[in-house]
Amino acid sequence: MGDSGKQLIEISDLDYSRGHLQIFKGLNLSIERSKITAIMGPSGTGKTTLLQLITRQLRPDAGTILIDGIDIATLNLKGLYKLRCRFGMLFQNGALLTDINVFENVAFPLREHTRLPNRLIQHIVLTKLHAVGLRGAADLMPSQLSGGMARRVALARAMVMDPEILIYDEPFVGLDPISMGVIVRLVRKMNDALGISSILVSHDVQEISTVADCTYLISDGKVAASGSPDELQNTSSAVVRQFMHGMADGPVAFHYAAPNYAEQLLGRDTE
């Protein structure tokens, strides 16, 4: 590790636009080592985009992202891949490779980055699949899995290299209550037992409250609030209260910007 300080990831003055739409305007955020950090916010605020910026799948317009003291913008491809070997990422849709079965999907990073014997690879893969409850599905193809099962396989794949940093993009979507409970406990257990640092992007206020050590609420391109889930629940900020309590009325508009409804129905030009 380049820096053994408390902060694992530090984001400073981050700007990012997609076309004419500015997604982040001077975002500042830091993620502590060995903690579970949740990133929350209304739809379209750029939570997934933030994960893509942290992993340099995207490049910011301005600002810096330091991981363990390393400015990721300065890394060449080799350096970037070396850094990414320390990451595990669960994609929103699982992103399993569709031409190989569940077992081979989980074994994929091991086969690519290690020279472990087949027997050991089998042992590791089955252990990870057992942890997500899908050891029995090892021979199935991704097309034979439900959405929730595919995400659990993707979680096993994200864990298989025992990464230092695990990134979860909407990990609770499509999971039944039993699977969700198991996965929440698994995330917590991995973090505590292995000292992994976890970054969670989710809308699920209730589950985040039970698992996260620190929560950032992003709104309007900036951090609207941060703190423990309890602190956010009891905040006086109108934006935070509206989001945490799921209220329809408040500063965050439910409707996308649109012309006057009545005028539009009457066919009058409102521009």
Place this chain on the structure above:
Amino acid sequence: MLREIWYTLADFARTFGALSLFFVRLVASTPQIVATRGGLIIKQVYNTGALSLVIIMVCGLFVGGVLGLQGYSSLSKFNAEDSVGAFAAFSLLKELGPVITALLFAGRAGTALASEIGLMKATDQLSAMEMMAVNPVSRVLVPRFVGGVISMPMLAAVFSVIGLFGAHLVAVDLMGVDPGAFWQQMRTSLEPSDISEGIFKTVAFGVVASVLAVWEGYNSMPTAEGVSRATTRTVVITAIAVLILDFMITAVFL
């Protein structure tokens, strides 16, 4: 109007430049991938080559049959029907074999490559590989490109051989051309340079068809419409590129 033409030309030059750099990147990675990922290449030779065999053989048989019929019909007017073997061999080895195989290859294997890569992109599989520190160019693109380049000459050879069989079937077995004359005329007329021209064309068409399919898939928009558009563009652009290249190679070999 002039400005639009200028923008179109500039856009074409930009795309051609990017495609050339992409091609150089694929070729530069090829030796390492051949050495370390031979299994993936063999799998792609099977996907692009073996799975295209039926369509190639059926088309080759009927194209050969048509050559037998047309050759007999035209040459018999000059009492030269014995030359139908040479006529079919010239047509198949130098032109029809490489060109029709390349067009069929673009329609069967090229579209499969472009849509597969496009769908991998749309479903985040390529991003997932990037995040697992696995370069998708090495793991996905180069094996498909090399597999296509290897398959295309073999398919063209099968097409030409089956085509000659079709021509023989029609000219000799149906129309009554003397079999000895059919083969003898072919042997005396064909020069090694005719065969090498055909081989050169199949390799060139294989490179063009494979790189265009991989390029279109990799640069497709990650949506259903984007993948569909990439698939269509693969066939259209490959067909145009193959026919232009065919003219250029023929002109050089003359």
